[in-house]
Amino acid sequence: MRLLINKIVLGLSTLSALIGLAFLGWILVTLFIKGLGSFHFTLFLNDLINGGLRNLIIGQFILAGIAAAIGIPLGMVAGIYIQEYGRGKYAEVIRNLSDIMMSAPSIVIGAFVYAIIVVPTGGTSGFAGAIALAIMMLPIVINTTDNMLSLVPRELREAGIALGASKYKVIIDIVIKAAKVGIMTGILLAFARIIGETAPLLFTSETSNYFSLDLTESFPSLTVSIYDLANEPEQSSRDLAWAASFILTVLVLTINLAGRFFTRNKKS
Amino acid sequence: MPVMNIKDFSFTYPGVDHPSLKNINMKIRKNKITALIGPSGCGKSTLLRSMNRIHDLYPGNKYDGIIELLKADTQKMENILDIKKENEFIQLRQRVGMIFQKPTPFPMSIFDNVAYGLKIAGIKDKSELEGRVEKALKDGALWKEVQDRLNKSAMGLSGGQQQRLCIARAVAVKPEVILFDEPTSALDPISTGAIEELLVELKKDVSIAIVTHNMQQASRISDYTAFMYLGDLIEFDKTENIFLNPKEKQTEDYITGRFG
Numbered sequence: 001m002r003l004l005i006n007k008i009v010l011g012l013s014t015l016s017a018l019i020g021l022a023f024l025g026w027i028l029v030t031l032f033i034k035g036l037g038s039f040h041f042t043l044f045l046n047d048l049i050n051g052g053l054r055n056l057i058i059g060q061f062i063l064a065g066i067a068a069a070i071g072i073p074l075g076m077v078a079g080i081y082i083q084e085y086g087r088g089k090y091a092e093v094i095r096n097l098s099d100i101m102m103s104a105p106s107i108v109i110g111a112f113v114y115a116i117i118v119v120p121t122g123g124t125s126g127f128a129g130a131i132a133l134a135i136m137m138l139p140i141v142i143n144t145t146d147n148m149l150s151l152v153p154r155e156l157r158e159a160g161i162a163l164g165a166s167k168y169k170v171i172i173d174i175v176i177k178a179a180k181v182g183i184m185t186g187i188l189l190a191f192a193r194i195i196g197e198t199a200p201l202l203f204t205s206e207t208s209n210y211f212s213l214d215l216t217e218s219f220p221s222l223t224v225s226i227y228d229l230a231n232e233p234e235q236s237s238r239d240l241a242w243a244a245s246f247i248l249t250v251l252v253l254t255i256n257l258a259g260r261f262f263t264r265n266k267k268s
Numbered sequence: 269m270p271v272m273n274i275k276d277f278s279f280t281y282p283g284v285d286h287p288s289l290k291n292i293n294m295k296i297r298k299n300k301i302t303a304l305i306g307p308s309g310c311g312k313s314t315l316l317r318s319m320n321r322i323h324d325l326y327p328g329n330k331y332d333g334i335i336e337l338l339k340a341d342t343q344k345m346e347n348i349l350d351i352k353k354e355n356e357f358i359q360l361r362q363r364v365g366m367i368f369q370k371p372t373p374f375p376m377s378i379f380d381n382v383a384y385g386l387k388i389a390g391i392k393d394k395s396e397l398e399g400r401v402e403k404a405l406k407d408g409a410l411w412k413e414v415q416d417r418l419n420k421s422a423m424g425l426s427g428g429q430q431q432r433l434c435i436a437r438a439v440a441v442k443p444e445v446i447l448f449d450e451p452t453s454a455l456d457p458i459s460t461g462a463i464e465e466l467l468v469e470l471k472k473d474v475s476i477a478i479v480t481h482n483m484q485q486a487s488r489i490s491d492y493t494a495f496m497y498l499g500d501l502i503e504f505d506k507t508e509n510i511f512l513n514p515k516e517k518q519t520e521d522y523i524t525g526r527f528g
Contacts, residue, residue, distance in 0.1 A: 087327075158322055159372035159434065163385035163441065164362040166354060167325075173384070177375045 028249075035246020038239035043247075048209040048225060051236070053244055055211040059220030060248075062213070063126060063205060064195040067133030071194075072187055075138045079145025084171050095146065101139040106199040109135050114203045126212070126219030129205020133194045140193065144186025148179040181263060188259035196252045198223040222248055271444055271475045272296035272319060273336040273345060279311075279318055282328025287499065288314050291333070294494050294504045296445060298338075301467060301476045303490035303507065305483060307522065310496040312479045316447050319477065320364040321348060321357065337363065340444060362389055365438035365474075369450040371430035373422035378405075378414050381422045381433055385441040400440055407473075408436025409466050428459025435466060439474070446470070448478040452485065464489050483523055487511050495519045 046052025078098070082091040113132040118124055152175050160170035176183070201207075207224035208217070222244055229241035272295065279289040289311045296302050296319075304312040314323075323329045336345035337360075348360055362385070374381050382401045391397055401418075405411040410432045414425070422433055431451060438446055448467070452460040467476060467489055480486050486493050486507065493510040495503045495518070503510060503519045514520040521527055 153370070153372075155368045155370055155372050156374070158325065159366070159368060160374070160384075161325055162320060162322055162361055162366035163437065164358045164388050165384070166358065169388070174374050180375075 031242070031246050031249055034239075034242040035249075038243040039246060040243075043240075043243055047211045048220070051240065053222065053225075053240070053247065055208070055220040056222040056225050056244065057247065059126070059208070059212065060195060060222040063129050063133055063201065063219060063221060064191060066126075066130035066215075067137055067194055068187075068191055070130070070134040071137035071190070072141055074134075075141025076145050076183070078138075079142045079149065080171060080176075082142070083146045083149040084167075084175070095142075098139040098142045098146075101135075102143060106136060106197055107202070110200040110202055110204055113200065118204055124204060124206040124218045126205050126215035126217070129201045129219055129221065130215070132200035132204045133197060136197060136200055137190050137194050140190040141187060144190070145179075145183055148182035148186065149175060151182065152178045185259045185263045188255055188262070192252050192255035192259065195255070196223065196248055198227055202227070269298045269338075270295035271298045271338045272477075273334075274315075274319075275334040275336070277315075277318070277331070277333035277335060279314055279323075279332075280330040281314075282326070282330075287330075287332075289318075290499050292501045294501060296475055296477050297492060298475050299471050299473075300491040301471055301478060301489055302492040302494065303486035304477065304479045304494050304496060305481075305486050305522075306496035306502075307527070308481075309498070311499045312494075312496050313449055315496070316449055316477060316479050319348075319445070319447055320361050320366055321351065322361075322366060324357065338444070358388075362441050363444050365441065365443040365446040367431070367434050367438060367446065367448045367451045370454050371427055371434055373425065373430045373433055375423060376421070377419045378422045378425070378433065379418040382437050382440050385437060389441055404436040404440035405433075407439045407470065408432045409462065409469070410436055426459070428455050428462060431455060431459065431463060432466065435463070435470075439470065443474060445475045445477065448476065450479050450481060453481060460485075483511075495522060497522070 043053045044057070045054060047055040078094065082095050085091075086094065110132055113128050113135065117128040117131060121128070156174060156178060157170055160174045161167070165173070201221050201224050205221055205224070206218040207221040207228060208219060210220070212218075212220055226241050226244045226248070229237045229244065232238065232241075274292050274294050274296075277289060277292040278287045280287040292315060294302075304316060306312050317323050318331065319335060331349045333349070334347050335349055337348050338344075339346050348364075351357055351360055374384060376384075379401055382404050383397050386397055386400055391400065402411065402415075405414060410429060413429060414433075422430065425433060431454075435446075435451075452463050455463065464485065467478070470476065478486075478490065490507045493505065493507045494501055495510060495514075495516075497518055503514060503516045505515075509515075510519060511523055514523065
């Protein structure tokens with residue numbers, strides 16, 4: 001009887017795993033078929049106005065890059081603070097707030113930035129988009145830094161102190177180095193997460209058909225343009241959306257895999 | 269001659285009513301090994317960690333009494349419990365080094381590990397650094413094994429080698445006292461033997477206090493032994509007296525294995 005139950009449970013869990021995997025595979029296969037069908041290397045050479053995606057890919061990277069340049073240092077310093085310096089309730093409040101922010105719907109963050117930046121400045125801008133992405137990224141970086149630092153054994157900190165190092169030297173020279181791989185992996189995953197975000201950009205940076213480096217104007221964004229193109233009536237626009245989705249997926253997958261590869265290599 | 273003199277010392281952890289150490293009186297003598305033994309929870313590690321005030325990493329501890337440390341140039345005893353300023357703490361820890369139960373190599377090269385304390389002490393000259401690192405690794409009985417891979421990560425060394433690296437790192441800054449907190453309990457017998465030999469060798473230059481769970485280890489290497497129980501120092505004497513002629517009944521019971 002017990003053997004039978006065992007078999008049934010095993011069968012059921014295998015089945016659910018397969019169903020889950022099947023959908024994932026389905027998404028990837030559809031993307032590859034539809035995306036590759038309309039994919040062409042000239043997409044990388046032309047801007048959207050000429051039927052290409054060049055400005056969008058570059059724009060997306062610039063937005064995510066600026067967001068990372070704001071979010072990574074801020075998040076790391078905050079993470080270091082709550083793990084190494086923060087004591088008692090104060091640090092606990094920040095930690096909880098950051099956890100809550102992590103699950104805040106991205107569209108809400110988009111709306112928030114719309115209210116505090118887009119409305120006062122009178123229009124959508126690349127800058128507003130980058131800020132929205134930075135806000136998305138911040139809690140992930142805080143959380144990773146906090147967690148990874150907490151894995152560094154207490155003795156390692158004490159050993160540094162016992163050699164006459166001051167607390168901040170121990171943190172900079174020893175603790176962060178010991179947690180480096182974990183933190184970098186977390187940052188890469190956070191970057192992969194924000195580079196594929198649409199909702200925070202939808203009414204902050206908007207998107208643009210033209211190549212632009214001007215962060216005070218609407219800024220080209222791959223994800224927002226996918227959303228726009230998919231709503232267009234012409235087949236050619238929808239094909240372009242598929243191609244863009246395909247490129248975006250490959251990008252995100254690559255960054256994710258790079259992050260994982262990184263950790264595994266360092267651990268062995 | 270004592271380098272450390274502990275007088276009526278009591279210690280209380282934060283948020284606890286009762287002191288973990290009560291009225292401890294003992295001395296760490298110059299160029300001798302002093303062992304602290306006793307069952308788990310007796311306070312031997314707590315006492316050791318008071319001697320370089322590493323407790324102060326965590327706020328809220330309460331010290332009572334006096335722990336004096338001999339100042340080499342003036343030959344005067346100074347109370348380390350009076351220390352309040354950051355730079356005085358740094359000096360204290362350069363004078364009183366510490367080795368932990370688990371080896372604690374820093375995630376950097378073997379050379380940088382040993383040079384770390386020296387750099388903090390302000391030594392920048394490259395050839396002086398190289399000389400001091402080599403000397404320290406020789407003192408730590410590790411030079412022969414690592415001399416051709418000084419720039420490799422210290423994480424690749426075996427546990428016993430890592431522990432000797434930590435000893436070399438502590439010796440490099442030329443402390444007056446080194447505190448060992450169960451330095452061999454995570455190591456195999458052969459590595460343990462190597463470390464014990466090293467300690468006996470090191471006492472020519474430094475004074476040593478060692479916490480150990482292993483009574484045989486205390487009797488093999490130490491000159492003085494303190495037996496502690498539930499926060500009290502029960503007996504402190506020459507090692508042979510403690511092991512052959514203990515005055516206190518509790519000491520005798522512990523070393524003959526009747527409890528603990």
